[in-house]
Amino acid sequence: MSLSQFSNPLWLLFLLVVATLVVGYVLVQRRRHRNTLRFTNFALLERVAPDRPGWIRHVPVLLLVLSLVFFTVALAGPTRDERVPRNRATVIMAIDVSLSMQATDVEPTRLAAAQEAAKSFADGLTPGINLGLVAFAGTASVLVSPTTNRDATKAAIDNLQLSERTATGEAIFTSLQSISTLAAVLGGGDEAPPARIVLLSDGKQTVPESPDDPRGGFTAARQAKDQGVPVSTISFGTTYGRVEIESDRIPVPVDDESLREIADLSGGSFFTASSLEELRKVYDTLEEQIGFETRRGDASRPWMLLGVLFATTGLATALVFRQRLP
Template identity: 60%
Template sequence: MSVSGFAAPWWFLLVVVVAALVVGYVLALRSRRKRTLRFTNLELLERVARRGQGRARHVPAALLVVSLLLLTFALAGPTAEQKVPRNRATVMLVVDVSLSMKSTDVEPSRLRAAQDAARSFAEGLTPGVNLGLISFAGTATVLVAPTTERGGVTHAIENLKLAQSTATGEGIFAALQSIESFSAVVGGAEGPPPSRIVLMTDGKQTVPQDEYAPRGAFTAAGMAKQKDIPVSTISFGTSYGSVEIEGKQVPVEVDDTSMREIARLSGGDFYKAATAEELKRVYDSLGEQIGYETKEVDNSRPWVALGTIALVGAAASSLLIGQRLP
């Protein structure tokens, strides 16, 4: 029963009333004792006085005080931080489908591992998140616009096709445009839903070669920062990967440096995955971050329950010990 704050702390003023009741109870006991001591016929007093109660006679009063304190705590509106599913958010999954994804340094291949992890990510994302899919090689293609329907996304993931070149910037720009178009439609009084781009690639940008060019990846990352759309980058693969192109083995080393810089420029996070299991863990982590948010929620119910139990205990003990209600 963790507590992080109170919605109506002024209810704690009732503690003063509870303290006054305790003082009144103590004074009443003392007054009763004085009246008893003035009883001159001690033999008769011993016969009519209640026997066997001792300290137990204070149990009902103590439970009643505990109950009042617990219910006062509940009235003050205790709150607690709790992870709750997002009911509105937009995520664009941007997947590299350049020829380097044929590399088998990640079994059975980079592409197959990426498809499996991306499908698991899509299926596990909370229902309130709108998910879209973009693939990019020499150009970027919006395969699925943001939607809460996961079937189209998973189908498109399974049918990803490889192509030449790597235009990382085009992938980010396409994601930004897709998010803006979607936000213009669904944005209401609360404004557009929070958005994020998840970029998974295994190599360095080749089109254009300058990442600071107008359509380069770093320029796109800066644009994402201006629009408050962070890019979470996943650098997928190893330093020893290679693919066969026109009969020659061509090394396709991952470019962690560029992916880290894209994340930094956009205000997002960088992730490194060198195996299929690591990639799945990254996607699982992103699913938790994106699909849930931490909110202050009402946490008064446990205190109401405890206060009620203490109140019932006070009544029951009063009947058992004193044959009356407090």
């Protein structure tokens, strides 16, 4: 345990006082022993007190000294990391609804599996988080503004409709706008609540052609970084996925590279999933990351309890074995 883990580390200096008391006790015992050897008639001592006290007479003092150590640590205010549910945060789920999401490489289809996992994610988030939903294909739309009403979000997830093309950048820009709107409505506070975008997609951006375009995915990720909103991306599907469009079997492999770059540029995390079970695990991980925060909490109670326990035991031992308090 380092000094940085104490809220009042100066109290630890009291341990020097405890150490001084220990040294003083040892010196007193040595002096008493020397005086005994110098002035005692051993023949008479054997007849009067044949059973002289042994090491057990030091136990009460030892226990009391340890109690002082524990009390000192408690006064120094030890702390520990505690996971606390967030009660102020905004999360936008951005879900790809391009035609490639009808591929059946993930049973029953990519979209159906994504819908089921997204609803489980909504149910698992801590109640105080505002959750919104953005669907994107050639354009992006806010289907549900950030709210704590999970039923509204899940109903919108059930009604997702497929469309042509993929505008990943628009999904991020639209999500950022939704987050800003909520922050403006809420107002108050020194700073806006933490926010994150969780973007699920299965393919490469097609609108605009370049991700570095002013409305492209990489540009949007950089803006998200500037606004302090990480984008966690999920590449969902396989490399052998295909869809049938107008009797043609068109390959729709996942595009891990661009989604990983978006996550890196924005300060978010990148995940892959090629099945419903894997996607659920990804969302479980995100629930832990988003739904809880780590704070430094007070950890003095165990030390205080140890101090009380050792002090009480020390006094009881003194009364039982020495018939007096030390």
